[in-house]
Amino acid sequence: MENNLNLYNTLTKRVERFVPNEPGRVKMYTCGPTVYHFAHIGNLRSYIMEDVLEKFLRYSGYEVERVMNITDVGHLSSDADTGEDKMLKGAKREHKTVMEIAKFYTDAFFSDCARLHIRRPDVVEPATNCIADFIRMIEALMEKGYAYQAGGNIYFDTAKLDEYYVLSNQNAEELAVGVRESVEEDENKRNKTDFVLWFTKSKFDDQELKWESPWGVGYPGWHIECSAISIRHLGERLDIHCGGIDNVFPHHTNEIAQSESYLGHKWCNYWFHILHLNDAEGKMSKSRGDFLTVSLLENQGYNPLVYRMFCLQSHYRKPLVFSFAALDNVAAAYEKLAVRIAALLPDGGAGLPKTAEQDAGNAGQSLKAQQNTPEQKTGKEQDMPGLTAGEQASGKIEEEKLAALRKAFLVAMNGDLNTSSALTVLYDVLKTDADSATKLAVIREFDEVLSLGLLEAAENVKKSREAKSADAAADADGEFAAWVEQKIEERKAAKKNKDFTAADAIREELAARGVVIRDTREGTVWELA
């Protein structure tokens, strides 16, 4: 099956058919975090949506190579040399070395990602590993005349380009410099859009990490790292460059300027930008101080995957407003989905062997084979992605129904990654007139891309619904469990005698001890609240 992915491209400001440089292969670069603090859930919205893009590309049959940088140096709070390095700021705040800070927050970042089922990119490259690449690239830019030295620093000369504002319709005359109060204008720049490639002279001397360079001891500017790291790992032609919308100008604009000047040809074809997560006050940002993290959500009782679903419920090119009311909405929807899927699971709870981590890490590799052999119907069951023994046991996969649902999913996702519509296909699956095995297979397949952990959640629901009594009894000490069982028997007797007052009293007595009971067809089950 041919790929039909249509993606909005910031470069052309249109939705375009995605065609990679090399058939069947996608080279994807993501601007990674600056690791001076925890990532807030707004940062993570971008990574969630990029993860969906990556997984959908894999699901569509592409081989994807994805690279992410880790900014662990040279990220100034100002582009003038008066600023303060963010890493250094973090280190000062916590009385640690810059490298300790970087390590700690890098680990924290990937831990957050794992909890959100965001796959770790194939290559994760800290900027401090690539200093030699930066220097090589800056030297080349100097030789070609695109860079100049002034006041001890190396600057990129944006006047050398015919076209600088390729991503946004800014214009030099109207571009305001130093709009924000904290930003000072750098007197060394020839043009106001010039940016620093290498610092050797800084008004603050306590920069911890410095390296030798042809221009003296110093450290790299921020923009050079993404260009150099991408070219190092993905070569001269990039298919997709991702990032938050705020990076469009100046960061990505500068990346294009320096990369294409260096390479002498077009560098990246598709620019994928995610709009921000806002709250009632506006954009969430680290610098505003107070911010929400994955851990904070977890502490308040939210499954991180509920936040993932919250993001998927909206479109990546629309601003998303966060509120706990809206999150509660999604939490309820997630729970209900899990319950409905649980009802499809075969009895006996035949295993769901994959763990959440595996699910997050190995999304979609299997559709390609199927798509390449559309006529092959016989023995298709064996090809089903991740079809478990349980699914096979509960019935035969109904191929035609599966194909119809898959098509709806593809239409949604191919339409500029319409995850909101893709999510509704999940509800179509549940409503469709098909065998449980088919529905489970489809849900499992879609979840390779959505990564909402739906089958695991359903399995948990099933466990707690059907085996909770036994589990609770095992968990609780025997004496307590015996007491509960006895109370349930007493209530049963009371109900039989139509003594509902007594029955309700027993239920309340149990509730007071944290035991919640529910009458089912199979009898009364209980669990510890």
Next chain:
RNA sequence: GGCGACUUAGCCAAGUGGUAAGGCGUGGGACUGCAACUCCCUGAUCGGCGGUUCAAAUCCGCCAGUCGCCUCCA
């Protein structure tokens, strides 16, 4: 000041020319002694005004509101 985006039912949200998906919630019903669970049913003419068209939430114009970027930001 310049650049850009958004505005759909109580809430979230899809829908870029053909007569408003889906979810949550609410209300009603079935089941249950009751409750919970589950299932069924239930709602909007698309910020305002004007225009183009046989036909507009969808195109154009004006107005209003909200938000983002303009060298810290995902």
